[in-house]
Amino acid sequence: MTAFAPDWLYLREPADAAARATELLDPLAGFLPAEYVVRDLGCGTGSLGRWLAARLPGEQHWILHDHDTDLLAHAAAALPATALDGSPVDVVTEQADVTALRAADLDGTSLVTASALLDLLTKAEVAALASAIVGAGCAALLMLSVTGRVELSPADPLDASLSAAFNAHQRRLAGGRRLLGPTAVDVAATAFGRLGATVLRAESAWRLGPDQAELQRQWLEGWVGAAVEQLPELRPAADVYLQRRFEMAAAGELHAVVHHGDLLVLPPSGEVAA
Template identity: 35%
Template sequence: MTGFSADWLALREPFDLAARAESAAALDLRGMATRMRGNGQVLDVLDLACGTGANLRALAPSLGGAQRWLLVDHDPRLLAALPGVFAAWSRAQSLHLRSDDQSLHVEGPDWNAEVRWRRADLASALDAVPFAQAQLVTAAALLDLVSASWLDALFERVRKANAAAFFALSVDGRVRWEPVIEEDEAVHQLFAAHQRRDKGFGPALGGEAPALAAARMAAMGYGVTQACSDWRIEGLPMLEAMIDGVGSAALEQGPSAHALVQAWQMQRRASSPRSCLRVGHVDLLMLPA
């Protein structure tokens, strides 16, 4: 499975939060949480490919009430960073944090969350993940990395658990630079092809992921709500990171296009102080019948 650095996750988190705010009006997350709790007091949440816990930090205040999270990732370095990242976040947000070697407990103004974590390779060991205990299965920036067959295996486990699902920030293929330059289309065709490479889960869905996921879950009888959660990027250093990342992926996909990609990167860097990039993402909320 392709890994991500803690630095990249920290760099993108503010843009993820701004994008989630765009979709929030269309998604009744607190109402979903109330429904899935039923007569219980605690909402059990399973967070897949959790990284350093950004999905929890974004979702927990919206869900409200008592929550019990299990965070799952394959990267021991990211899991090891969790306590420090949550400590800094709790201080910044004036939250109360208790911790030990095995768990964290975070208290907000109208919510609290018990947080545990587990290492597992989601690409090959879905059976090691305790879906049966979950009332909500969630992930962020995951669906576009996986294959259709892996997605089917995941959704079957969600259905058997009769859990709700919330998948945030899946890319849908829309990319728009301003100002436009001539090489944009060719470079992004290469980048889109690279997105569909195998990331460890089989041939990746890339920008097709949100539509396919919505159709598959609707066919299982789930009610599906979609909302745009686009990145809007202006200013450095995120623009520079995107120029570097898109260019590197395009070159890996099409080595013979070196001159084209290099020219594109040079023009993009030169114009970055006055540039804006919009990257299309979709949030999906799925509720069992």
Template identity: 40%
Template structure:
């Protein structure tokens, strides 16, 4: 793939920890995709070797390892995980978490541009490329290159929890459209795919001959034990990004987040945040 520098806003480890329970709940909706993936392997005739040869899973943008921790429980048979991330600190956390579970993983300090090389170095009868909350941080070119590598290597992909732009906060606030709209525009800064990423990834995979399924995996944030700290961070981050993108909204964004945080503290706030999972399968000849 084309070489790209690390993102200009590295993902914070504490944010990944806050979102983990919401991600895990949302991903229950994607279990049918895993069933289709397993049937794909069976159609290839590879399931007969599943007891001896592990499936090789490459986790792009592995972060602190939450994607591995969730998905490993739902994949059949032995697995060998390759954790790829450009952030050494996050990668170290992911490796430490895996080893605490008694799971050996292979860390690779690199970005998505290294996927082709990694796949070439780890051949197997069954392989999978996966990621979580990553596609919106890639450019259109990177999404096209990702689709090219997956199709040329004939490797399935489960690309999880990409935001789709839907944010519904209850009760509504008059400044929701301005602040949330500025945040969405911020997600498209430069050449980033942002909230178009699900559509763009699906289109790129289909153009390369992959069979694609898309399943909504929204966050439902209400009265769960983990809801308040996640909501507080979610709101503050959106206000900050909105101001960064549109400094003229500073006063409005600050007023919006103050009101929203009070509502959150009083237990009056609920939110739906749209995400989607994408499964891409190479055709079975």
């Protein structure tokens, strides 16, 4: 699994929070019991837990999963202490490979969460995760998976080529694993649907304006860097493009919409709240 620096994860957290699909929370809350266990897969610095715990009622017991012990320490220290209705929230951490989870590992869990994770998995890993979640009777809230669409304003002739190369990079073969990248939301929705689960989808786009120049800059650097890694012949034009975009960001002239998708999965026996 890919490692991410805490500074990057903290920088993107406000954009993530603004993008997350709040319309999925009411149906989720209607499924959850008064006291429940949440397992957050690939938790990073805990941004999803910080966003979600205070937006759901009920006594919550969070188990944070990540392979990175430093990120787990960051995450465990910063979850809210109380839920939406004032119920207590507690947290423990578990260093684990989230791709190895099976239904038995989720025993006693009501909700599985993940953010920016599905696109880093393979089709087989998503199928296994869906099987584990549905087999355990859990709900799942799977947020901020990239869908491959980027809108930049003002537009540039190189935007489309860079976007196509970036999306190809997201679907690359990595360590013998073919990553899903922008197809992850569709693949996951199909996998859960085939198992009889109820699947609700929502858009969750980053909308980056002039007040987010540093996030724009770091996102652009990663976006263009991945595109060039995938298609090295783009480098000469991409270097000039990147400098031009950096100058626009610094001047407050750049707007970016980076599209993501969110999924809420309810088990076959669950009912969607009206």
